Amino acid sequence: MKLITVAGPPSSGKTSMLLRVIDWLKEQGLQAGVVKFDCVASKDDERYRAKDVPVLLGLAGNLCPDHYFVTNIEACVRWGQSLELDILISESAGLCNRCSPFIRHALAVCVIDNLSGANTPTKMGPLLKQADIVAITKGDIVSQAEREVFQYQVRKVNSKAEVLQINGLTGQGKERLGALLKQAQDIDTLEGRKLRFSMPAAVCSYCLGETKIGSDYQMGNVKSIAIPDVPRPEVS
């Protein structure tokens, strides 16, 4: 089974795009399933179920979503294997962008949309930088010049990835993405494999559920913001 990690900001069009690609894969005789990771709520599992795509939904709730992902993905892989899927797609929203749910040797796809602003690619960190494929959506809403500029901004952050323009409504571009997924390498187990990027150094009192504000309540990994000294008025 192949494991594909797909990540991108909420509403960037991941699910619409994947539904199209999964259709295409089905035409090629490949059975794909999806694990949808989200924070608070999602109805995307219904969209997959409506098209007979096997789907698991995982809501991180008050846990760090990428921690939740990494502690559960192995079990999800076993689930996919038990269903004898050819491809398991792990789909998650970009979340905090500080880390990314990309795993070494599992094909990593970042989804980003043309409407998100020309500077967004530079703000996305490892989510964009570490992807093997960058799928840019919603190109039909902007002019060609803006598409070119946006793609160029993506390119500046990640020069290695294959960049695709995909239309989740019409499916334009799904064939190329599908072909790339088809070529992804198979994995047997995730045991001992590595994330592409480390999770943020965490564990302060707030990670553990503290809600009160004040230095008395801060413990563990705490970092202070640099604030320049405010010059005091001369006292004569």
Next chain:
Amino acid sequence: MTDSIESITILGGRSKSGSPEDVNLRLVPGHLVAVVGPTGSGKSRLLADIEYIAQRDTPSGRCILINDQPPAPELRFAWGRKLIAQLSQNMNFVMDATVAEFIAMHAECRDTRFEEAGLANLIDSVVAQANRLTGEPIVSDTPLTALSGGQSRALMIADTAILSDSPIVLIDEIENAGIDRRQALDILVQNQKIVLMATHDPILALLAHSRIILKSGGIADVLRSDEGESELLEELQKADAAIMAVREKLRRGERLGSAAFKIS
């Protein structure tokens, strides 16, 4: 490789109802083609097929050949493919930048390297070209998102004409935006390009060397314009000039007499 386009060929697929299209249309540089048909007849789909260089893998099942060949995948998908410039129906900019910043960014990503003076010249010439198309002048430090529909469209056309050196130009509806359509077409149809234009405008449609007729998602016919149509075009252009003259007077705030509309 992307510069040496000798032809594009449209091989028919099927209409929305599944009936086959009997089409094998080869277009060469210098050719201006109109795409006509009612709203929903599939004009945008045809342009999208060409833009995607479809290989019987889009809903229409059409196949597009470049120089009589299917394109190599790197030509079809790779970053930096500059074969086709597209002017879409979407009139508004969403990017948070000024007109000048936008032109500079677009120039940079088209791999055009400029000295500072050269870049300033380029910005001036795109803005000047845009201003020839619209009655509401654009200045280069205006935010893109503050441009009107007509201004946005004029800027996009000028940008496409000057910054995109693509040998194939696709235009989806350039009318209805308060811009000079004839002038817009003139600057887009630079020498030796293949231009396809979806249009409802009779003058633009008759200006084309040939026109593709679409019905319910399929290419129903391809007509070459004839002598009779050329004569008709002249008449329509005179009438259009007369309407433009009236529009200009109204815009200047003049009161019009019953003789204000004169076809000369």
